[in-house]
Amino acid sequence: MSVIAAIRPDDVNFPLFLHVLGAMLLVGMLFAVATAVLISWRGESDAAALTRFGLRTLLLGVLPAYVLMRIGAEWTYAAADYPDEFDPAWIGIGYITADAGVVLILISIILSAIGLRKLRSGGGLGLGRAVGIISLLLLVAYLVAVWAMAAKPD
Amino acid sequence: MALYDWLLFLHVLSAVALVGALAVFWALVLATRPAAPLLSQSAAAGIVKPTNILVIAGTVGVLVFGIWLAIDHDDYQVWDGWILGSLILWAISGWLGDRSGKAFTRAMQPEHAAARRPGLIYHTASSVAVFAILVMMIWKPGA
Numbered sequence: 397m398s399v400i401a402a403i404r405p406d407d408v409n410f411p412l413f414l415h416v417l418g419a420m421l422l423v424g425m426l427f428a429v430a431t432a433v434l435i436s437w438r439g440e441s442d443a444a445a446l447t448r449f450g451l452r453t454l455l456l457g458v459l460p461a462y463v464l465m466r467i468g469a470e471w472t473y474a475a476a477d478y479p480d481e482f483d484p485a486w487i488g489i490g491y492i493t494a495d496a497g498v499v500l501i502l503i504s505i506i507l508s509a510i511g512l513r514k515l516r517s518g519g520g521l522g523l524g525r526a527v528g529i530i531s532l533l534l535l536v537a538y539l540v541a542v543w544a545m546a547a548k549p550d
Numbered sequence: 551m552a553l554y555d556w557l558l559f560l561h562v563l564s565a566v567a568l569v570g571a572l573a574v575f576w577a578l579v580l581a582t583r584p585a586a587p588l589l590s591q592s593a594a595a596g597i598v599k600p601t602n603i604l605v606i607a608g609t610v611g612v613l614v615f616g617i618w619l620a621i622d623h624d625d626y627q628v629w630d631g632w633i634l635g636s637l638i639l640w641a642i643s644g645w646l647g648d649r650s651g652k653a654f655t656r657a658m659q660p661e662h663a664a665a666r667r668p669g670l671i672y673h674t675a676s677s678v679a680v681f682a683i684l685v686m687m688i689w690k691p692g693a
Contacts, residue, residue: 413688417569420684424570427604428577428597435596442593449581449589449597457577542566546559547551 407475415468419545422465423538425457426531433528436521447524448515451508454501454527462501466494489544493537504530557619564611569684571605572677575650579670584663591658602651609644613637631692636683643679646672 432450436443469490504527511527514520578597581588589597620626620633627633653669656662 409689417684420566420569421573423566424573427570428574431597431600442590445589445593453577542563543559546562547555
């Protein structure tokens with residue numbers, strides 16, 4: 397099955413490029429969110445600004461990167477035209493992390509929107525921390541997905 | 551897992567770290583723009599430190615595991631055109647990234663705020679070079 401996955405028609409290159417680029421940007425944006433929130437958690441004087449940066453990055457960076465990654469994934473799968481019986485573990489891991497991830501991203505978006513509003517009145521740090529923890533969980537999940545996509549376990 | 555699978559995973563993971571770190575730097579560039587700064591220079595510096603580790607690990611990792619992959623895999627040679635081209639772009643992007651980091655560090659001092667502009671130009675050029683490497687890795691021209 398790895399051989400089938402390794403041989404790819406030229407039609408797959410562009411959607412695969414979008415998928416890979418989206419995944420890379422997604423990991424980077426999640427890293428930015430988690431880092432900003434963790435630093436603010438240490439009681440820095442800029443805690444509110446760091447939390448605001450983290451929450452805005454989630455809204456403006458994580459969501460578009462996820463959409464790019466997910467559209468690229470579906471387009472790549474369709475363009476690769478795998479046989480019907482082709483159902484390896486690495487594609488299953490990809491779908492699980494992507495589909496479970498979107499639930500957590502949607503929860504984070506709601507928390508971020510509320511958190512950004514509360515930050516204006518001096519609150520919102522707790523919601524920021526919740527978003528930071530979710531971002532860390534997503535980072536771990538997507539690192540597993542990177543392993544599955546690269547090593548392609550059957 | 552075979553050695554090739556591990557090398558490919560570590561190579562891709564390094565590439566994710568490199569591109570991800572460049573994206574974080576772009577977010578910081580936007581968040582510290584003088585017209586409407588979202589972050590103070592000191593707050594941004596706190597995020598820069600771990601991101602620097604990420605970008606260095608990614609930059610070194612893609613090279614080491616990439617060359618190792620080319621040596622390990624019979625279908626690829628280090629002197630293949632698309633690999634040589636990527637190596638040249640890697641060196642250029644690393645040099646530009648280093649210049650960008652130095653310019654932005656200098657721009658953190660109010661009296662050297664003008665250094666932000668060359669920093670932005672270097673960072674843009676470095677990002678374009680890495681983008682071109684990614685294109686070469688996917689399309690493998692000449693392979």
